[in-house]
Amino acid sequence: DTAVSQTPKYLVTQMGNDKSIKCEQNLGHDTMYWYKQDSKKFLKIMFSYNNKELIINETVPNRFSPKSPDKAHLNLHINSLELGDSAVYFCASSPLGGGHSYEQYFGPGTRLTVT
Amino acid sequence: LAKTTQPISMDSYEGQEVNITCSHNNIATNDYITWYQQFPSQGPRFIIQGYKTKVTNEVASLFIPADRKSSTLSLPRVSLSDTAVYYCLVGDPFGNEKLTFGTGTRLTIIP
Numbered sequence: 621d622t623a624v625s626q627t628p629k630y631l632v633t634q635m636g637n638d639k640s641i642k643c644e645q646n647l648g649h650d651t652m653y654w655y656k657q658d659s660k661k662f663l664k665i666m667f668s669y670n671n672k673e674l675i676i677n678e679t680v681p682n683r684f685s686p687k688s689p690d691k692a693h694l695n696l697h698i699n700s701l702e703l704g705d706s707a708v709y710f711c712a713s714s715p716l717g718g719g720h721s722y723e724q725y726f727g728p729g730t731r732l733t734v735t
Numbered sequence: 736l737a738k739t740t741q742p743i744s745m746d747s748y749e750g751q752e753v754n755i756t757c758s759h760n761n762i763a764t765n766d767y768i769t770w771y772q773q774f775p776s777q778g779p780r781f782i783i784q785g786y787k788t789k790v791t792n793e794v795a796s797l798f799i800p801a802d803r804k805s806s807t808l809s810l811p812r813v814s815l816s817d818t819a820v821y822y823c824l825v826g827d828p829f830g831n832e833k834l835t836f837g838t839g840t841r842l843t844i845i846p
Binding site for chain 2: 624661662663664665710712722723724725726727728729
């Protein structure tokens with residue numbers, strides 16, 4: 621069974637469109653994250669959600685919005701897509717506290733290409 | 736956040752032990768050291784975490800000297816499948832401090 625899954629794996633779309641990436645974890649973790657890895661391979665955190673509350677919100681454009689319908693899901697909505705949004709987006713999850721918040725489990729990634 | 740410095744790349748032959756060193760001169764008292772591995776087209780994978788001295792699991796060992804200003808990830812008898820990027824991260828896992836990934840070390844195993 622896949623621990624952290626993302627859909628779609630690949631997403632090609634045009635500038636100005638609105639798209640969503642879905643993430644699900646079946647590990648029972650309380651915290652979920654979204655990361656962006658650009659073409660230079662730098663991996664940067666975008667959001668962190670704990671018990672359906674946003675606890676970390678890096679300085680990302682407000683065109684990006686995380687949505688968590690329940691503890692097992694954290695979806696990423698992107699409005700008015702721009703060329704610079706092209707990257708690989710990773711979802712991750714981790715147990716709450718107990719010294720495990722640095723032990724994160726990552727999904728396979730979604731490669732977003734904006735044309 | 737403690738800044739980390741790692742070699743950009745390393746090469747090693749199959750069957751050898753590989754040691755990747757990470758410098759973190761301004762590590763704080765509550766900070767732990769965590770290593771991740773990332774294969775091409777995959778998400779990072781947690782390898783090992785430690786606070787001081789030595790930690791060993793089925794995949795690797797982590798050596799941390801007494802001053803904790805550096806750490807060394809040791810991979811025993813590497814194989815071609817160990818070719819990946821290895822990230823060293825330093826921070827307080829008991830807080831809400833975010834994981835900060837650096838450039839990592841690109842390890843290439845040569846047959």
